[in-house]
Amino acid sequence: MxxxxxxxxxxxxxxxxxxxxLAQRAPHTLNTVISYGTxxxxxxxxxxxxLAWWRARPADARRMALVLAxxxxxxxxxxxxxxxxxxxxxxRPCQTLHTVTVEACPGIGDWSFPSNHSAVAAAAAVALILxxxxxxxxxxxxxxxxxxxxxWVGAHYPHDVVAGLLTGALVAWALMRLAHRAAPAVExxxxxxxxxxxxxx
Numbered sequence: 786m787x788x789x790x791x792x793x794x795x796x797x798x799x800x801x802x803x804x805x806x807l808a809q810r811a812p813h814t815l816n817t818v819i820s821y822g823t824x825x826x827x828x829x830x831x832x833x834x835x836l837a838w839w840r841a842r843p844a845d846a847r848r849m850a851l852v853l854a855x856x857x858x859x860x861x862x863x864x865x866x867x868x869x870x871x872x873x874x875x876x877r878p879c880q881t882l883h884t885v886t887v888e889a890c891p892g893i894g895d896w897s898f899p900s901n902h903s904a905v906a907a908a909a910a911v912a913l914i915l916x917x918x919x920x921x922x923x924x925x926x927x928x929x930x931x932x933x934x935x936x937w938v939g940a941h942y943p944h945d946v947v948a949g950l951l952t953g954a955l956v957a958w959a960l961m962r963l964a965h966r967a968a969p970a971v972e973x974x975x976x977x978x979x980x981x982x983x984x985x986x
Contacts, residue, residue, distance in 0.1 A: 797943045798882055805884045805939050816887045816938075823888070823934035827902065829927055830859070830909035837918040843985045846971040851916035853971070854964030855909065862908030862956040866901055866949060873898045879939045886939025900941045903932040903949030904956075911957035916964075928953075 808816060834855050841852040875898040879890035906928035914921035932946035941949075974980070 798878065801878050801936065801942050802882060802884055804936050804943075805879075805886055808887050808937050808939070809885055819934050819937055820888055823902070823931065823938050823940070826927070826931050826934070827905055830906060830924060831856075833913060833918075833920045833924050833927075834859075834909065837913055837916060837920050840918065840920075841916070846968040846975065847965050848917060849971045850967040851912075851961060851964050852918070854961060854967065855912040855916060858912045858957050858960045858964070859905055859908045861960055862904050862953040863901060865956050866899055866904035866952045869899060869948075869952060870896050870901070875942075875945075877940065878942045884939060888938040888940065891940065897941055898945045898948060899952055900932065900935050900946045900949030902935050903928070903941075903946040904953035906931040907950040907953030908957040909953075911954045912961055915958070915961040 808819075834852075837852045837855065838849075841849045873896065875896055876893065877891050877895060877897045878884070879886045880893060906924075910921060910924035910928040913924045928950065932950055935941040935946050936943055974982070
């Protein structure tokens, strides 16, 4: 089932080249900021998940169970996305279209579809929303910006990041619907010396 994503350039290669051409004409400072964001922006989601855990400590066990599930859900979304990627040998657009990009083009065999960065960002954003955290209001636009930045720097076609966003969001939605079942386990932990990790003293 390999090579299912043949002709990625025919899907939205024109849009990709218009975006990368625009990036080439953009101010160097802007491209530097976007490069840092696309390279290190996933760290923001780690910080948001940490803040969500801290804020959930006074809440009930169900809320804490959902918050604790969030990083697990993100890892699951990454793995699911990577499995999908293994079925599609889509070369990076910068390899296929030979465009000049803001960042160095990944090597041959570093597949493009779907975008891992987008999947991870979307999973974190959806999980934070579903666990009732207001931090989701930050995570959602941050996820969209992460996806857009992957196209801007030349790493992905637009359809790569859309597929990544959908994969991450769907995995997070499905798994977070089950996460509340861990509430009894959280209650048990609250009765042990580990209580400060899941509750306010």
